[in-house]
Amino acid sequence: MEKIYKSEEEFLKDYNSDDFEKLSLTADILLFSVSDGGKDNYRKLNEKYFSILLVKRDTYPFKDKWCLPGGFVGIDEAIDDAAVRVLRAETNLHNIYMEQLYTFGNVNRDPRMRVISTSFLALVDKNKLRDTLSENASWFNVMILEDEKEIHITLDNGNEKISFIAVKKLISKSTERYDYEIKNNDKLAFDHALVITTGISRLKNKVNYTDIVFHMMPEYFTLGELQQVYEVILGKKLLDPAFRRIIADKVEKTNKMKTGEGHRPSVLFRYKK
Amino acid sequence: MEKIYKSEEEFLKDYNSDDFEKLSLTADILLFSVSDGGKDNYRKLNEKYFSILLVKRDTYPFKDKWCLPGGFVGIDEAIDDAAVRVLRAETNLHNIYMEQLYTFGNVNRDPRMRVISTSFLALVDKNKLRDTLSENASWFNVMILEDEKEIHITLDNGNEKISFIAVKKLISKSTERYDYEIKNNDKLAFDHALVITTGISRLKNKVNYTDIVFHMMPEYFTLGELQQVYEVILGKKLLDPAFRRIIADKVEKTNKMKTGEGHRPSVLFRYKK
DNA sequence: CTAATAGTGTCTATTAGACAGTATGTT
């Protein structure tokens, strides 16, 4: 017969939490940034690449595959704190923009046991990172080819190329929500190809209605550089006057100039808070 | 000394998942709908209310407080499947629009033990529900008063009023992200006042750039009714011609009319997929 | 007739897209 409790204290004293089989939770970080490619020509601007930080696994499971920086959430640790801790361990960075992305909770994500993963979207200005990466971590440039049916994503760190296809499956046309089926993935561990796809989609989307990109910019930047970052994330060219109109009230002019570029010098701007 | 594994199979055979202390996960559902209030006047339209389903707890902890329908995620059950199961148990509904909202993972959310909660936003047309609610469940009309600093939320099911204040704490102006500190809550269990606040904010936001409201509409509706739903969620009046322009290509006219309303009859429309 | 909503026409203000032009540095 079930015992009748008279108070919450009494109930909690008796409570045995082992009645349910518990599970493990990880916090995984999608750290995005923008990096400079080289110049092919002294006059031209640096090409910008959208890039993501990955870590090579040195233990089983998925030994020698790449994955997102991540780690288990401690029993006495908030998820957000775990995310901060993991990012700091991998990059020595803190005080970085970070938001929760999505929680992936299918069974068999991890061959060891049932693991839930809460992923976080983090953005940095790459100038803040110098020689502080952990040994197995590496930045990959992200190339995205998207049409109505599929997204072809290629990640390239100079030595190694990772590519896969995310096939869009429309969940709801009305809300433009997609699920993705990952194909041709052989270098990314777990379901991280799916996590990366989800993160890139969210970022592309947010760029249009938030000021999120400024978290990837250094303190001083030219409008041309800012425009390049928008272009590389959105995957399309923007018209100069329209772009300047839109960001006009988000930035403020400084009295600094960027010179020595083989063409007319450009005014340096700063994000206006 | 650490054992060196030659293959993933060998590694997995030895793997003991009890090295980490595990935690519990629940799926909690925010089921929103729109309900009709009465008419004060034979000529007037039914007043519309935005409403949410809550359940009264009959066991500890938080006995006799209200909470969101929810339940533990099984060890062999995907989070999404758990969400569907929970919703069905409470309402007998399935095939309902549902999207993941947010994962709440602070410590001490639950006095029993460490529990993580993944919340889901679900929307129904209330006409689909008739006498199928579980005994402890009840619909509450939602009233929202929002300014730059606070959101005052009142939930009312006719018998009981639940109200609390969510104080906005700006995380990032650039991305317009807020965290909320809940004050004056004494009738909602766990951190569910925070979950509800987060859900309402998300919904208010999504109404502007998705077709999400159609999930709360019956198959046939007048444009006046549709506009009322937008107004009640957004908490402001809209201008007729502007509203009609915006939704013009999302709906299609039918040859049905709604009559008997004490004023000019109105054409019934249908969502255009 | 009256109150109440249904539905439309139109003027204006704002925003977005497109293109052409001028400006100014380095080599």
Next chain:
DNA sequence: AACATACTGTCTAATAGACACTATTAG
């Protein structure tokens, strides 16, 4: 001088906001 980018002016198209007007029903 030539190239490449910086930066601006302006015309046009599309979208949003506001208001006024007509239409139609039950009672």
